[in-house]
Amino acid sequence: MPLMRDWVACWHLTLIKASVAGGCALAVAALAPTESRAQSKSGAAPTPTAFEVATVKPSKPGDTGSSLLRDASSKFTAENATLRMLITYAYNIQDHQLLGGPAWVNSETFDVVGKPDGHPDLDQFRQMIKSLLADRFQLKLHPDTRELPIYNLVVGKNGPKLSLWKDSPGPMVKGQRGKLTCQKVSTAMLAKALTRRLDRTVADLTGLTGDYDFTLEWTPDETQGPRPTEISDRQPGTSELGPSIFTALQEQLGLKLVAGRGPVEVLIIASAERPSAN
DSSP states (O other): OOOOOOOOTTGGGSOBOSSOOSSOOOOOOOOOHHHHTOOOTTOOOOOOOSOSEEEEEEOOTTOOOOEEEEOTTOOEEEEEEEHHHHHHHHTTOOGGGEEEOOTHHHHOEEEEEEEOSSOOOHHHHHHHHHHHHHHHSOOEEEEEEEEEEEEEEEEOTTOOOOEEOOSOSOSEEEEETTEEEEEEEOHHHHHHHHHHHHTSOEEEOSOOOSOEEEEEEOOOOTTSSOOSSOOOSOOOOBOSSSBOHHHHIIIIISEEEEEEEEEEEEEEEEEOOOOOOO
16 A cells, blocks of 8 residues: 655645545545535525546556645546545545455555536535545445554653744644654644654643744654554664654654554444446
C-alpha cells in the first residue's frame, strides 16, 4: 500500500499520496442523491452532496503509484487508489482508524473521477466522495471506540523548550517531509500533526496551555506513515543522517512521546462490494 509521509497544511488542494489527514469525523451515513437535492428551510438553493458526474473503474494492471487530486475546478481524480485510501480521505481519518472489511479493500485499485456542480467547500467535497462510495461500492460503515496503541505527548524531564507566540500570523502548521514549521500553535495542535505523521493517535498530556512558535526537524524513517498493520512500539534513536522524530521532540522542543494504550475513535467496514461497470 502506498505511503504518505508528510504534506503541506493545505494538502487538500494538492496532489496527495495515500491516506490523509488527522482527526476523525465519524458522520458515517452518506446521503443518497435524491435526498441531497432537498430544498432548505430558508428557500436557498440546495447544496448538492453527490457528484454531478462520476466514473469508477478498475486500474490497469501494472499501474504503479497512487494519487488523489482535487483541482482548481473541484474535479476529483483518484488514480490507482484502493478503497481504503478513498475511505480514509473521505472521512478524514488516519489509516489506523479504519478496521475490518474484505481483503480486496486494501489491495485492489481503482481510477475514480467525480465532477461536482459548482465549487463545493472541503466538507461538501468529502460528502460527495462519501456518497459515491455508498452508491458505487455499497459501502457501509459504523463508528466505534477501541482501546489501541497510542502515543502520549508529555513534557521531558528538563522542561519544555518552546517559545511563546508573540505576533506571527497563525495558527499555522506547515508540514514538509521531515519538518514542521508552526506559528501560534498549541501542543494539542502539535499532537494532531504528529498523529498524521506517525499514523497512531497522539494524546496531548503536556498540560501546557499556551500558543507557541517553533520548528521541528527530523529524519523520517519507515515507521512514520500509514501501514496495513499496526506500527510497532519501537522508538528509533538517531540515524546517521539526523535525529528521529522522537529524539528531535526531546532535543528541540523538550517534549517526549511515550507509548501507551488508550481509546481511539475508529470506523469499522460493515460491508463493501466491488463496483459494477459504469
